[in-house]
């Protein structure tokens with residue numbers, strides 16, 4: 001895919017290529033603004049699927065009957081344009097059955113839109129905590145399929161795309177589900193292409209608090225192992241049906257690891273399982289999944305497994321892991337107060353949260369970096 005962005009208003013299809021979505025090779029192309037405007041009924045509120053850090057997503061139907069999801073990016077400052085160019089470039093390279101590929105895009109003077117295939121079962125979030133949560137469609141088998149598929153999508157980003165891609169925003173709303181509940185990891189808007197040989201990048205902290213690796217949340221240290229941490233949180237969420245951060249009566253916030261740690265320590269694995277499963281789960285798979293999650297969420301990032309190892313463990317290629325303790329992480333109160341996901345009726349206004357999500361106002365370099373002061377000393381469990 002070329003890096004020059006075509007103009008939305010042009011009726012002419014200037015560039016095209018192939019991307020993979022849901023396991024099929026599907027052509028991508030440039031859409032005109034007019035076409036997307038018509039497909040989404042003028043970006044009507046009724047067609048809105050949701051809103052994320054970068055803008056709103058609308059359901060639509062093209063004149064040839066294709067159901068699409070159109071992400072309309074909100075801020076058109078130069079940074080947003082850059083982010084858009086990055087995402088388009090990244091999506092153009094990515095081809096895997098568990099990654100949501102590009103269907104097309106539209107770029108004009110003041111508009112940036114990305115077009116994906118519409119995923120009829122929406123996101124994992126909608127099944128765990130959203131509009132489908134009451135329907136209990138996610139049985140154990142489906143959950144395990146979602147776990148393995150999303151791990152494979154992530155493995156592809158980390159180990160098979162060149163240069164490697166760190167997703168940086170692994171979370172339930174970014175795992176979309178096709179009609180067979182096959183998971184497709186979406187949204188590479190935060191991803192940066194990693195030059196070969198570079199394993200860390202210090203950058204502005206972005207993302208959603210509950211999934212953020214402590215070293216990333218506090219000091220902006222980015223590496224593949226940040227995604228591994230987020231994946232571990234996702235595993236716990238899929239198995240337990242709990243949110244990464246819960247707001248308890250009285251307003252205190254608790255992370256999922258804080259909740260799970262004592263149960264795991266006491267070996268009370270069955271108490272961890274989502275009650276919606278009504279006891280229908282495979283106990284061996286449960287213990288193995290919890291153990292893998294425990295490996296992934298270790299505070300010491302160099303001890304976390306790679307996604308290749310995670311997939312090996314999930315498929316049973318690697319020997320079963322020994323039951324291990326889970327490291328619970330508590331973010332500092334300053335970070336906890338920025339968390340929006342656990343606030344049902346969050347009154348943080350959009351300008352404050354900005355296009356960068358909950359950490360819009362947080363510059364990583366303003367946070368004390370223990371690596372600088374203490375050299376290689378391990379970080380404290382309690383942040």
Ligand SMILES: Nc1ncnc2c1ncn2[C@@H]1O[C@H](COP(=O)(O)OP(=O)(O)OP(=O)(O)O)[C@@H](O)[C@H]1O
Pocket residue numbers: 049050051052053054055056057069071116117118119120122123169173174176186187357
């Ligand atoms: N292709 C798609 N098919 C169906 N639903 C989608 C599709 N793409 C996005 N969505 C849903 O639209 C909503 C908004 O998505 P968006 O990516 O903007 O926000 P998010 O995933 O909550 O946060 P982030 O900006 O960090 O990715 C989410 O609930 C998402 O699951």
Ligand SMILES: [Mg+2]
Pocket residue numbers: 052173174186187
């Ligand atoms: Mg998203």
